[in-house]
Amino acid sequence: MHSTLIKPPAVDSSISRIENVLELTQLSDIDPDLFTNTRPLWHPPGARGIFGGAVIAQCLSAAQRTVRRDFTVHSMHCYFVLAGNAEIPIIYHVEHVREGKSFATRTVQARQKGKVIFTTTLSFVKEDSGGKVKVEHTTPMPDVPAPVEGNDDIRFPQGDEGPFQSQRAEILNYESPHPHTKKTRQWMKARGRISPSGGHEAHLSALAYMSDSYFIGTIARAHKLTRYSSSRTGNSKSTIDEEMLKKLLAMDDETLRRVPGIEDDDIKRLQLLREGKDISKEEMKPEVGMMVSLDHSIYFHNPRAFRADDWMFTEMESPWSGDGRGLVFQKMFTKDGVLIATCVQEGVVRLKQPPESKL
Structure with missing residues (x-):
């Protein structure tokens, strides 16, 4: 092949x-x-x-x-x-x-x-088919800290060779018992400079590419789910790549905080795994068994008014999950606060099920 x-x-x-x-x-x-x-x-x-x-x-x-x-x-x-x-x-x-x-x-x-x-x-x-007088309004961008140069997330396996950069911001209402009130946030931009020959079309395609970054994963973050099995020696198996798990275990805590999808609870769990402790009896978060996208919609609001190689801010929230699925909304802004896209995604989000008892 x-x-x-x-x-x-x-x-x-x-x-x-x-x-x-x-x-x-x-x-x-x-x-x-x-x-x-x-x-x-x-x-x-x-x-x-x-x-x-x-x-x-x-x-x-x-x-x-x-x-x-x-x-x-x-x-x-x-x-x-x-x-x-x-x-x-x-x-x-x-x-x-x-x-x-x-x-x-x-x-x-x-x-x-x-x-x-x-x-x-x-x-x-x-272009410009809406007439001279228009109905116009937009939602404002939230007040969040600007991205910090040189503090990009660590992505596997592409690293600095990946096509885009990102930086996570703190999850709004992270400690809330209500997942629908939480908002996950990040900055992202295409790496390098998009060529003039690519035109606005290249920036739109780049935005579409980045819009799928940890989108349905918002459900896992809002529910504080994990992707790490409680035991590495028993029948339980991690739902992430074994080589990636080895890399995560070799990192210090500060570096782990720059890995997309890793939260403080995950770091605690990795610490225990790093020390070789059997944590199967510990009270841990439910574990993701399967997470995959089903559909994806993008509404482009200002399709010629942004550059995908400049920092863009995204905010995601989930109004609902159930029956093995979840729904996520995403708003994307320029660094200056212009709303450039709204995205919607539904995906399969299934938990790892307990073993069936044998009678």
């Missing part, structure tokens, strides 16, 4: 890392509405498939290449159908659903081995 249809070219140093990661190849000789990933896609350690943000962003990139330049995406609604395989190329098929005077509609299906793994419908609006 090959992860791309064509041999990936050398990394283009004239464009940003995220532009290289999201690069598409148009299969014009077959169909001008067919595209494929130019480079291999990332499979996060412990995940069921490739990083969902990459498929979201590449579908957007493909659709953007089929509309006029004076049309800009304002919404996309996505469904994750099957886990993507990082060892197999993805074929993106763009369908022209509507060509209107003010709006255009596209659907994109991402396929592997003939099966749909992801589908999305996108709507584009003609």
Whole structure:
């Protein structure tokens, strides 16, 4: 098997890392509405498939290449159908659903081995079609500390080679007994500078890529769930990659606080594991058994009024979880407080179940 249809070219140093990661190849000789990933896609350690943000962003990139330049995406609604395989190329098929005077509609299906793994419908609006007099309002950005240069989160396995940077802020109402009142926050931006040749489309694709960063994970953080098994020697198994667990155990507490998804309770648990203690009898948080995205929607509010390589602030909250699923809302702002996107995601969030008693 090959992860791309064509041999990936050398990394283009004239464009940003995220532009290289999201690069598409148009299969014009077959169909001008067919595209494929130019480079291999990332499979996060412990995940069921490739990083969902990459498929979201590449579908957007493909659709953007089929509309006029004076049309800009304002919404996309996505469904994750099957886990993507990082060892197999993805074929993106763009369908022209509507060509209107003010709006255009596209659907994109991402396929592997003939099966749909992801589908999305996108709507584009003609620039400045709202008229001279408009109905306008926006929610303000909360007052939070600005990002600190050189204090980025530590991400595995990409590290400084990853396509974007992030910094977590403190969870609002973290000690509240009510998960729906908590808000998780972070700063993020594309690494390096997005090239002028990429246009506003490259910034939109980069935002779409980053919008999937620890999105459904908000549920786990709001409920203080863990991903670490109570015993490393028994039948219980950690739900994260074993190599990642080894790296976490080798870190000091201050470094651990810079790892996305690691909270103070997780650090306490890692301390006990590091000391080789049997903590199976300790009172610990429920453990995540399965967490995967089902759908993902993005509403772009000011699609040409931001740069994805400047710091953006995101705030996430969950109004509901139940029946093995959870829902999360996300607001994204520029550093100056302009609301640029609102996102919604539902995902599977299942707890590790206790072993069934044998009668």
